[in-house]
Amino acid sequence: MKKNWQIFWHILIWISIIAFFLFLIHNDKMTMHRTLVIFVLYGSINISLFYLNYLLFIPRLLNRKRYGMYAVAMVFTIIIYGVGKYGVGLMFKQDVLVHMKVMMSFWSYFTSTLFVSIIFLFLSVVLKFSVDWFLNERIQRDLENQRLSAELAFLKSQINPHFLFNSLNSIYSLAYQQSENTPGAILKLSEIMRYMLYECNDNKVDLAKELQYLQNYIDLQKIRFGNKAFIDFKIDGQVTDQQIVPLLLIAFIENAFKHGIANDSLSPIRLLISVDQEHLHFYIQNKKHSNNRDDMGGIGLNNVKRRLDLLYAGKYNLDIRDEIDTYTCELSLVL
Known part of the structure; x- marks a missing residue:
């Protein structure tokens, strides 16, 4: 034809x-x-x-x-x-x-x-x-698009095992302590995995669903800490029909819990998300362990940086500040 x-x-x-x-x-x-x-x-x-x-x-x-x-x-x-x-x-x-x-x-x-x-x-x-x-x-162009699609699929495939590894470690800790919160943590994890497996197959998802996914992860971490995890989580702006690349923000929160101090009520993890119709500003700050020698980031942040380069090229700004006592990430992007 x-x-x-x-x-x-x-x-x-x-x-x-x-x-x-x-x-x-x-x-x-x-x-x-x-x-x-x-x-x-x-x-x-x-x-x-x-x-x-x-x-x-x-x-x-x-x-x-x-x-x-x-x-x-x-x-x-x-x-x-x-x-x-x-x-x-x-x-x-x-x-x-x-x-x-x-x-x-x-x-x-x-x-x-x-x-x-x-x-x-x-x-x-x-x-x-x-x-x-x-x-x-x-x-x-077609070959380059195929290469980028394959790379994005590979990056996304790393997210589920990486998240599952961290979450199972948390649940294992609860089970080891014979905590009564273990069943609730497993149920919360199943809800999170259902979202990751069945609702994240598109290039973008509703921002409201992604924010609910972040809330579920935070709830899971609170269960892990026996409700002694302190996080100041606020959302400013009207969440309507905005969309975002799925599983993009979770790495920052994971790293805050993994490398930061979450059980200090005087120094809670601060998480602020500001949105309007076309922009999103993400801010997270956590107090660092004085004896924490692990590199901040690892697979999670390297992954999200690469995905930002591929999917939001020229439309984002990422500022990471690794200071003596605190670790801060700020991300601004055009939705």
């Missing part, structure tokens, strides 16, 4: 060009018969020369870097077409070869048509290389 459309557009363009010249040049001094011979008949001959080069010589010789053979083929083709055009001219002497009542010789006519033949050959080369360039660009 696509090839049929290409043929249709080629035919339409050539008909339009010939019709344009017929309209532009035809006048009382040029008979209709002579006009048809010169512009329709010879136009068709030159068009055949165009496609001979476009469909045969360029793909089989020029594209394969057989430059010598291509040059020889061009010379022979120009000669053969020159002879052929002169032969056609002999059939329509008065319209083609007679100029001011003088009969043109072969060489005079050949040299006069040489430039026209070269023009059509040149145009076929320009069109072929232009089409090939656009096709190659599209192929490269």
